Amino acid sequence: MRKPCCDKQDTNKGAWSKQEDQKLIDYVRKHGEGCWRTLPQAAGLLRCGKSCRLRWINYLRPDLKRGNFGEDEEDLIIKLHALLGNRWSLIAGRLPGRTDNEVKNYWNSHLRRKLMNMGVDPNNHRLTLQTSRFHNQEHNNNNLPIHKAALGSGGTPANQPVKICNDQQQVSDESCGCEQLPDLNLDLTITTPSSTSTYSIHNNNIIDPSSIHNNKTNNKHTQFGFSRDQAESIAPSSTLLLFH
DNA sequence: AAGCACCGCAACCGCATCATT
DNA sequence: GAATGATGCGGTTGCGGTGCT
Numbered sequence: 001m002r003k004p005c006c007d008k009q010d011t012n013k014g015a016w017s018k019q020e021d022q023k024l025i026d027y028v029r030k031h032g033e034g035c036w037r038t039l040p041q042a043a044g045l046l047r048c049g050k051s052c053r054l055r056w057i058n059y060l061r062p063d064l065k066r067g068n069f070g071e072d073e074e075d076l077i078i079k080l081h082a083l084l085g086n087r088w089s090l091i092a093g094r095l096p097g098r099t100d101n102e103v104k105n106y107w108n109s110h111l112r113r114k115l116m117n118m119g120v121d122p123n124n125h126r127l128t129l130q131t132s133r134f135h136n137q138e139h140n141n142n143n144l145p146i147h148k149a150a151l152g153s154g155g156t157p158a159n160q161p162v163k164i165c166n167d168q169q170q171v172s173d174e175s176c177g178c179e180q181l182p183d184l185n186l187d188l189t190i191t192t193p194s195s196t197s198t199y200s201i202h203n204n205n206i207i208d209p210s211s212i213h214n215n216k217t218n219n220k221h222t223q224f225g226f227s228r229d230q231a232e233s234i235a236p237s238s239t240l241l242l243f244h
Numbered sequence: 245a246a247g248c249a250c251c252g253c254a255a256c257c258g259c260a261t262c263a264t265t
Numbered sequence: 266g267a268a269t270g271a272t273g274c275g276g277t278t279g280c281g282g283t284g285c286t
Contacts, residue, residue, distance in 0.1 A: 015254075015280085037271060053272075054255065089274060101254075101273070107254055 012046045016055055020045055024052055026062055058101045065097025069106055077103060078111060168198040 012020070027043035035042075036049035040120065045052060073095055080091040088100035088107075095103065107122075115122040143180070 011254075022281085035271090048256095050257090051255075057273095058254070086275065104275075105253060 011048045020047065021060060024056060028056055056243045062098055064099065074111060077107060081107065
C-alpha cells in the first residue's frame with residue numbers, strides 16, 4: 001500500500017493566498033522546478049507537493065498566456081483532439097503558454113458545446129445525419145473547412161441548433177442514410193515551433209521523418225509531444241475529414 | 245433587491261507511468 | 266523482474282461570478 005503523497009492533516013487546501021503564491025514563486029525562481037515532494041517544507045508552505053506543482057504549472061508559471069483562446073487556437077485544439085483524444089497535456093504542449101488544465105476546461109465548457117451545435121459528436125468527431133447534409137452543402141458552397149466556417153464570426157451554423165440523430169449514440173453514416181464517406185485523402189501536418197520536422201498524416205498513414213534517421217531514443221515521448229505509439233493508434237475521424 | 249440557475253475556473257483526487265534501487 | 270517512491274495526467278468537484286426571473 002502506497003503512502004499518501006503528503007500528510008493531509010497538516011496541509012492547507014483550497015484557494016491559494018497571495019503569500020503562498022509568493023513563497024512558491026520565490027522558491028522556484030531560486031531553486032527551479034522539481035522535487036515537488038520536498039518543496040513545500042523547504043519553501044515554508046503548508047501544502048502538499050502535488051498542490052504546489054499544480055499551482056505553479058497552471059497559474060504561476062511566468063510563460064503562461066492568459067486570456068481568451070484565439071480562433072486559431074480553437075481550431076488547433078479541435079484538430080488535435082480529433083487526433084489525440086483527451087490527451088490534454090499533449091494538446092496543451094502544442095499551444096504555447098497554455099496548460100492542460102486550461103485546455104481541458106476550455107474544451108469542456110466551450111468547444112464541446114460548439115461541436116455539438118455543429119452536429120459533431122465531440123467524443124468521436126463524427127458528423128450526425130443532419131449536419132452531414134449541412135456539411136456537404138456547406139462544403140460545396142465554399143472551400144472553408146467546416147470548423148473555420150462554423151467557428152468563425154457571423155452566420156455560423158452554431159446559431160441554428162442542429163437536431164442530433166440519436167442522443168448520446170454515435171451515428172454511423174450508413175445507418176443514418178448518409179452516403180459513404182469518401183476515401184481519406186487527409187494531409188494534416190503538425191509542426192513544432194522549434195523544429196522543422198513534421199508528422200504528416202496522409203491517407204491514414206503517419207509519416208515520421210525522424211524514423212528515417214532511426215534515432216534510438218529511450219524517451220517514450222518524441223520531440224513532437226506525443227509518442228509514435230500514440231500517433232499510430234490514432235484513427236482518422238470525421239472531424240479530420242472536415243479539414244480535408 | 246433577492247433568489248435561483250448556470251457557467252467557468254481553480255483545485256483536488258485517484259490512478260498511471262516513470263525512475264531508481 | 267519486483268518493489269518503492271516521485272511525478273504526471275485526466276476526471277471530477279466545488280466555489281465564486283454573472284445573468285435571468
